[in-house]
Amino acid sequence: MRTPLTNLLKCRIPLFGASMAGCAGGALAAAVSKAGGFGFIGIAMPSNEYIDAQLDIARKALGVESGRLPIGMGFLGWWLESVADGETYIQRAAPQVQVVWLSFGRDLRKWYDVARAADASVKIAVVVNTAAEALTAASWGADILIAQGVEAGGHGAAKGVPTISLLPVVFAALQAKYATSRPVLLAAGGISTGAQAAAALALGADGAVIGTRLLATPECIGYSDAQKNAIVAADESSTARTMVFDEVRGTTGWPEGIDGRGLCNKTYYDDVAGRPFAEIKADFDVALKNGDVSRMVTWSGTSVGSVSSVKPAEVVIRELEDEMISSIRRIHDLI
Known part of the structure; x- marks a missing residue:
């Protein structure tokens, strides 16, 4: 498959492994990228030691001793805002990854600028919940916009709209403003199957974000x-x-x-x-x-019903690729 996302990041499959703070570590990010997608390390409460440890795990898994890794790292804006040295964590990560993912801050523009100044070559992805937010992030120069629907597991807009409604309006707004020069657009929320990811492409996305499905993998570090x-x-x-x-x-x-x-x-x-x-x-x-799950917090999206077993992340991504191709071919045959 070839989309603006695969062209930008040189990955084979237009799928991101979600930047799930505390759950997506170096092993999960590396497995997603090894399978042909693009994986992320999600940082919750950052420390230099944690960042270095997860990057080291990814380096060993990918066999990349130095230089920029074919993965990304995600940061929560509100947490960066709550510490005195938030800038240092982005500055530490940006030269070592291909993408910095930013979400849920009161002033995400600040962290966008920090990432851009830290490394001019790193790509920056911003999570948006409305067309207006998408246009704002695009005006900064964001390389990738992640349109997150209300179906998403973990955190998102309490009064958000479903992905199937959000994507077309974001796509239309970007097309009207930027035409062929728009940022790469990804869909997030309620996507656990290849058919759902293919549907996102039909709605205007250049790829999809997989979250809940990757929680049920051995590589997920945050869940028992x-x-x-x-x-x-x-x-x-x-x-x-x-x-x-x-x-x-x-x-x-x-x-x-x-x-x-x-x-x-x-x-x-x-x-x-x-x-x-x-x-x-x-x-x-x-x-x-x-460890009693009857009361513990287990973040999950609405697509959780499509998760039928615990499987290695590489297997999951390759299955999703096959499902996407089959779905696209099935729709093509209707013409």
């Missing part, structure tokens, strides 16, 4: 086997958007209008029922200590 099995056992109605998962974890620095989607569990249902938060928090803390 029990959480991965919970993802496999879930169906299409098993997730919900809520702030209670962040409240019990103490991660409440997200910008206004951002919440998270995860597997519905006792923590979620207790909150909906109006149980006192102190009691919910106490039970969550015990569950976290004991």
Whole structure:
């Protein structure tokens, strides 16, 4: 497959492995890229030691001892804003990766400028939830825009729209403003199959972002086997958007209008029922200590029902490639 994304990054398959903070480490990023896609390391609460360790894992897996790695690294703007030395983490990563992914900040332009100044050659991807946000990021000079629908697992716009509605309006806005010089456009949210990724191409995207499907892989570092099995056992109605998962974890620095989607569990249902938060928090803390997934947070998107087993990430990406090609050919045969 050839799209503006594959042309830009020289990857074979127009798929990003999502920058899932705390879950996508060097092993997962490397596996996605080795399979022909483009993988990311997701940084939650950055430290130089963690960044170096994950890059080292990726280097060993990819056999790249020095220079720029064929992966990216993602940063949460709000977390960078919360520390005194946020710039240093981007400056450390930018010369070593091909793409810096930026999301969920009150002033993402600041971090865009930091990344651009840190390394003129690095590509910059920005997550957007509306056409207006896409045009703003494009005006900065962003190389890649990730249009994230409300179906996405983890964090996103609480009042966002589905990917199938978001993509066409973002595509149209970019085409009207930039014509042939527009940034690369990717779809994110609710995509776990090759058919869904192919549909994103039909809606104007140049590629798709795979998140939830890659959580159920051995390379995912953030989830226990029990959480991965919970993802496999879930169906299409098993997730919900809520702030209670962040409240019990103490991660409440997200910008206004951002919440998270995860597997519905006792923590979620207790909150909906109006149980006192102190009691919910106490039970969550015990569950976290004991690895009890009935109350732990397991971020997942609406496409979780399409995840049927735990498989190596390279296998997942190659299966998605085959499914994409089959879907595109099937539609072509209708003409």
